[in-house]
Amino acid sequence: MQADNPTRAEKLATAIADGILDGTLKPGLRLDELGLARQHGVSRTPVREALRQLMQSGLIDMRPRKGAVVSKATPLQVESLFVAMAEMEATCARLAAMSMTPIERRRLQARHDAMTALAAAGDPDAYSDANVAFHSAIYAGAHNAPIAEFALGLRRRVGPFRRAQFQVEGRLLRSNQEHDAVVRAILSGDAAGAHAAMLHHVSLVEDAFETFAATNAA
Amino acid sequence: MQADNPTRAEKLATAIADGILDGTLKPGLRLDELGLARQHGVSRTPVREALRQLMQSGLIDMRPRKGAVVSKATPLQVESLFVAMAEMEATCARLAAMSMTPIERRRLQARHDAMTALAAAGDPDAYSDANVAFHSAIYAGAHNAPIAEFALGLRRRVGPFRRAQFQVEGRLLRSNQEHDAVVRAILSGDAAGAHAAMLHHVSLVEDAFETFAATNAA
DNA sequence: TGGGCATCGATTGTATGCAATGTCGGCAGG
DNA sequence: CCTGCCGACATTGCATACAATCGATGCCCA
Structure with missing residues (x-):
């Protein structure tokens, strides 16, 4: 668990972004924090930070208590x-x-x-x-x-x-x-x-x- | 502690952003997570999320393990x-x-x-x-x-x-x-x-x- | 006296636990 | 049969605890 200068949250952000951009994560798909955490072998905290970052860049939509979904572009x-x-x-x-x-x-x-x-x-x-x-x-x-x-x-x-x-x-x-x-x-x-x-x-x-x-x- | 539809992280983000934009938080100032947390009466978690949001919008600079500073615009x-x-x-x-x-x-x-x-x-x-x-x-x-x-x-x-x-x-x-x-x-x-x-x-x-x-x- | 290094403190990154809120299913009433 | 309410569940937001890393201070040695 060394040599991870890019923080886990950063790596998650890029990983999820890649998943969205290459079509693996389809628009409208709900992004469950715990699921993503388990899937990537980390806890929810870095997942949450990654999601927040992705939201700012417009790739996902988050509403306060309703979770995150991949932006569904009309x-x-x-x-x-x-x-x-x-x-x-x-x-x-x-x-x-x-x-x-x-x-x-x-x-x-x-x-x-x-x-x-x-x-x-x-x-x-x-x-x-x-x-x-x-x-x-x-x-x-x-x-x-x-x-x-x-x-x-x-x-x-x-x-x-x-x-x-x-x-x-x-x-x-x-x-x-x-x-x-x-x-x-x-x-x-x-x-x-x-x-x-x-x-x-x-x-x-x-x-x-x-x-x-x-x-x-x- | 009800009727806070805007999440704490969101409120923190706007509060800190306002502080930066109105000059209270001067460029180059180090933004200590624990300090901000205590100052606003919350824990570090929402502070971190707010900081990440502000980083994406360019108001602050964050480097992986070196903390956050108010963007000093040359x-x-x-x-x-x-x-x-x-x-x-x-x-x-x-x-x-x-x-x-x-x-x-x-x-x-x-x-x-x-x-x-x-x-x-x-x-x-x-x-x-x-x-x-x-x-x-x-x-x-x-x-x-x-x-x-x-x-x-x-x-x-x-x-x-x-x-x-x-x-x-x-x-x-x-x-x-x-x-x-x-x-x-x-x-x-x-x-x-x-x-x-x-x-x-x-x-x-x-x-x-x-x-x-x-x-x-x- | 100056430089290299070890150790300590501070601060960040991550994990987990708890409380609150939204959602879904079932049930009673019309 | 449909509609509205209620309660259990799932999921999120936040707090706290733990671990890892960076910087600094002071010490030792050349």
Whole structure:
């Protein structure tokens, strides 16, 4: 029981969050404190603290004496999440265009070039990983911790709803083209252009989700 | 000990948050769990839960075994907060221009007209209150819960740094003029214009803070 | 005299126990 | 048969007790 610098409550928080985000813990499921405690081999105390943390991040809902349930996102709420993420991405791009250092700009360009190659090679998995890093780089380039954290949290929360986005035929190349517009605007310091290009890019992701959802609703 | 529907942890969280925001608990101050518990007449458990909640909202910093301290905002971090708030206000204005219902638009217009009267009358206190409501109305008009909540949280956090903004001579009238531009853009559905106008407006608040800070740093 | 180290105190992390409250099932009355 | 009340149960909120870790103080030795 040594070398657990991350506290039990922290580990529980991430474990439960992972469970929610990867679909193991389904929306609406009641999170019983004692059950979770036994399941993870700890007492209720760290469970309670983990739950409180998750509540703040919006992954679960807790009402004073009614326990905790996995947030059940209505389609409207999911829509809000996508809109919010699009806006935050666009905002980060705007700020990045104004704030990125020359080194960050060069690295962004390098990332983008690498992704262009991946898109041409047609490797969805590698592209997807690189895509996450690409967007994270823009968050970081905004040089604004509060916004970057919020954007990261949003991305985590919308994650479950856009799993297969790069499976769609031709999405890779289009995504890369859109990235190109974003990168050019950022590198040239065009704040408004970066905002618009990123908004366009992420809104298309949202459209892809809606198409996907509509298809699966049949 | 009845009728405490808000749980003790919740009440503690708000109490401590108020203490931080109104300056009673100064940045850098160590928050001793046992001390807080005794001070509020409860045990450590609800204190811990309250602290965890405050950590998530950014008001305090906690490190695994090193306790909690009131977040000490460096000037750079304060700057980040102001930038973030400006961006979120602008984003809300953008979304509001696209999403507000006719009723909301009429109410916004009414609010603005009332504030114009207050500005003309030169009543800083009443204007300040109305100003909060005005901006909140725009948050709500964005019709996006995640963004609105984030914006509200940011406004709370920057609050302590912009107390006397309307004390500056002539600020009232200028503020009202800027609001006018924002309102016109929103009412006409000009998303980009609303974004720009709000960004301009809030950035001026930031400038006022910097002037204030620079003056007081002497 | 200065540095390394052991031990102590303080404080946090975790576990468990108790009291209070919400929930579910059964029962009486209409 | 349905509706409303009542009591037992389950679960949460809180308090207290125990364990583990960090920091500091003082001592010993070079």
